[in-house]
Amino acid sequence: MKGIKTVAKYLSVFAVISFFASPMYWVLICSFKPTPELLSLKPTFVPHSFTLEHYRRLFQQVDFLRYYYNSFLVASSTALITALAATFAAYSVYRCRYPGRRFMFRLFLVSYVFPKILVLIPLYILFARIGILDSPLALVAAHVTLTAPFSVWILRAFFESVPKEVEEAALVDGATRVQIIFRIFIPLAAPGVAAVGINAFLMSWSEYLFASTLVISDQFKTLPVGMSFFLQQYAIEWGIMMAGSVLIALPPIIGFAIAGKYFIQGLTAGSVK
Amino acid sequence: MRTLRQKIAEDPFLGLLLVAPLLFWVIVTLVYPLLYASQLGFYNVRYVGAPARFIGLSNYSRILGDPNFWKACLRSLIWTVCNVAFQVLGSLLVALVLNQRFRGRTLIRNWIILPWVLPTVVLAIMWTWILDPTHGVVNYLLKSGGLIASPLKFLSSPQWVMPTVIFINVWRWTPYFAIIVLAALQTIPKELMEAALVDGASVMRRFWHITLPTIRPVLSVITLISFLWSINIFDTIWLLTRGGPLDFTTTLPIYIYKRAFQDFRFSEAAAMSVIMFLFLLGFAVAYLRTLFREGAEG
Numbered sequence: 001m002k003g004i005k006t007v008a009k010y011l012s013v014f015a016v017i018s019f020f021a022s023p024m025y026w027v028l029i030c031s032f033k034p035t036p037e038l039l040s041l042k043p044t045f046v047p048h049s050f051t052l053e054h055y056r057r058l059f060q061q062v063d064f065l066r067y068y069y070n071s072f073l074v075a076s077s078t079a080l081i082t083a084l085a086a087t088f089a090a091y092s093v094y095r096c097r098y099p100g101r102r103f104m105f106r107l108f109l110v111s112y113v114f115p116k117i118l119v120l121i122p123l124y125i126l127f128a129r130i131g132i133l134d135s136p137l138a139l140v141a142a143h144v145t146l147t148a149p150f151s152v153w154i155l156r157a158f159f160e161s162v163p164k165e166v167e168e169a170a171l172v173d174g175a176t177r178v179q180i181i182f183r184i185f186i187p188l189a190a191p192g193v194a195a196v197g198i199n200a201f202l203m204s205w206s207e208y209l210f211a212s213t214l215v216i217s218d219q220f221k222t223l224p225v226g227m228s229f230f231l232q233q234y235a236i237e238w239g240i241m242m243a244g245s246v247l248i249a250l251p252p253i254i255g256f257a258i259a260g261k262y263f264i265q266g267l268t269a270g271s272v273k
Numbered sequence: 274m275r276t277l278r279q280k281i282a283e284d285p286f287l288g289l290l291l292v293a294p295l296l297f298w299v300i301v302t303l304v305y306p307l308l309y310a311s312q313l314g315f316y317n318v319r320y321v322g323a324p325a326r327f328i329g330l331s332n333y334s335r336i337l338g339d340p341n342f343w344k345a346c347l348r349s350l351i352w353t354v355c356n357v358a359f360q361v362l363g364s365l366l367v368a369l370v371l372n373q374r375f376r377g378r379t380l381i382r383n384w385i386i387l388p389w390v391l392p393t394v395v396l397a398i399m400w401t402w403i404l405d406p407t408h409g410v411v412n413y414l415l416k417s418g419g420l421i422a423s424p425l426k427f428l429s430s431p432q433w434v435m436p437t438v439i440f441i442n443v444w445r446w447t448p449y450f451a452i453i454v455l456a457a458l459q460t461i462p463k464e465l466m467e468a469a470l471v472d473g474a475s476v477m478r479r480f481w482h483i484t485l486p487t488i489r490p491v492l493s494v495i496t497l498i499s500f501l502w503s504i505n506i507f508d509t510i511w512l513l514t515r516g517g518p519l520d521f522t523t524t525l526p527i528y529i530y531k532r533a534f535q536d537f538r539f540s541e542a543a544a545m546s547v548i549m550f551l552f553l554l555g556f557a558v559a560y561l562r563t564l565f566r567e568g569a570e571g
Binding site for chain 2: 009010012013015016017019020021023024026027030038039041042043084085086088089091092093096097098099101104106107108109110111113114115116117118119120121122123125126141142144145148149152177178202205206207208209213223224227228231232236238241242244245248249252253256260261264267268269
């Protein structure tokens with residue numbers, strides 16, 4: 001009886017893992033298959049041979065490095081600005097007291113239910129008027145809006161875990177409030193700040209709607225826009241697409257490996273009391 | 274005399290100074306666009322720089338009489354309801370499975386969120402490849418299993434496209450919500466479960482009388498979040514199908530985008546997005562109420 005239960009348990013776990021992991025495994029191995037094997041009508045579930053030709057051709061045929069650089073620039077700027085702005089705002093909302101504080105908190109919370117498309121048209125017109133349309137700056141400005149308000153919410157659990165007594169002790173010792181924030185508070189809440197930064201990086205790295213409308217010229221295009229163009233071709237170069245997918249997915253996965261634990265901590269602490 | 278604690282708390286100047294950058298950003302990029310879009314809805318702007326003429330409620334009456342608008346609303350409704358239902362039920366199922374004691378559970382519980390970490394364009398390329406009628410592995414498996422005679426056009430036939438796109442989005446978001454449900458499951462006191470076990474309560478009874486009541490608040494929160502996020506989704510649908518074939522996946526955000534950037538009817542698109550926002554606002558208020566009932570406010 002106990003044996004059957006154990007088998008059932010591991011079967012269910014295996015089913016869940018393979019449901020979510022097998023599509024990703026498939027893309028990974030396909031990116032290393034030579035073209036004849038890749039397009040064979042009898043797919044191989046364990047690759048018979050290994051090649052890097054798709055990766056080589058990706059860099060030859062697509063301006064991949066430029067898109068990569070653009071995406072990296074936009075996503076890291078977004079992450080940095082989001083982390084700073086959200087940390088300050090969260091400190092203000094959770095640790096200071098002033099009229100309108102509750103309203104502020106609600107405003108940030110509501111702002112992530114805005115339809116992106118509602119913001120897009122006015123922002124497009126606004127950016128065109130002030131002359132920053134078609135620049136990485138426009139994209140960063142739009143992406144911070146998508147990420148920062150929600151980040152204030154993620155930070156809540158981390159900020160509440162810093163005891164008020166620590167701040168009080170520092171104040172007694174003659175430290176200023178600004179010193180307290182930078183020397184004591186941010187280091188103690190660092191996992192939360194990291195979680196927020198990673199989340200912002202992921203969102204910005206992946207974002208397509210703003211990236212495809214606020215940026216027009218090829219030299220500023222980000223990865224999602226650059227690659228999606230090839231998805232629309234009549235004859236899709238599948239090998240190149242597979243290799244591109246692996247390389248686009250890599251930075252978010254690395255980022256998640258580094259700070260994913262904190263991200264999950266922030267995500268769950270925000271929703272589960 | 275004021276205590277030190279009060280002194281820390283009552284420094285309105287510093288508080289306002291710290292919140293100012295984000296507040297400014299939100300006003301410029303969210304509040305102003307909202308007001309501007311509402312104003313734009315009363316004019317006949319067709320593209321940037323075009324002369325604007327005040328036309329009152331014409332845009333709104335044209336939208337309400339536009340059958341394509343109502344079709345997009347219906348598709349959004351189907352899209353959203355299916356997504357919410359499958360994401361919430363799926364995440365509950367996945368969380369229950371991963372809540373068991375098994376080898377390597379910490380690792381799996383952290384990495385199960387990977388589908389959500391993938392950039393949307395990778396998601397689109399991945400599934401377009403897997404579901405491809407000629408080279409796709411899913412059609413190969415179905416065919417060699419004898420389930421189908423000819424390959425299914427998952428992303429290009431009218432009857433399959435909507436279920437397929439919904440499936441892909443559910444695949445992506447289920448782990449994200451499962452992580453939240455899993456954290457809630459772990460708050461159930463062990464003693465309670467053990468006592469029920471001693472009393473001989475069956476698996477179903479334990480689930481209905483202990484598990485479900487404990488995680489119900491979390492389930493209602495994720496239902497609302499899933500609703501608000503699903504209805505707004507643009508990237509996933511657009512990258513997979515561009516709203517096609519023949520508008521079969523043109524949900525409201527896709528329709529608004531097409532009206533603005535393909536038909537160059539900025540004002541009409543703005544008016545539509547205002548209608549959508551007002552509708553969502555109702556749900557946003559419900560969402561805030563649910564959150565605050567859990568006592569979440571700082």
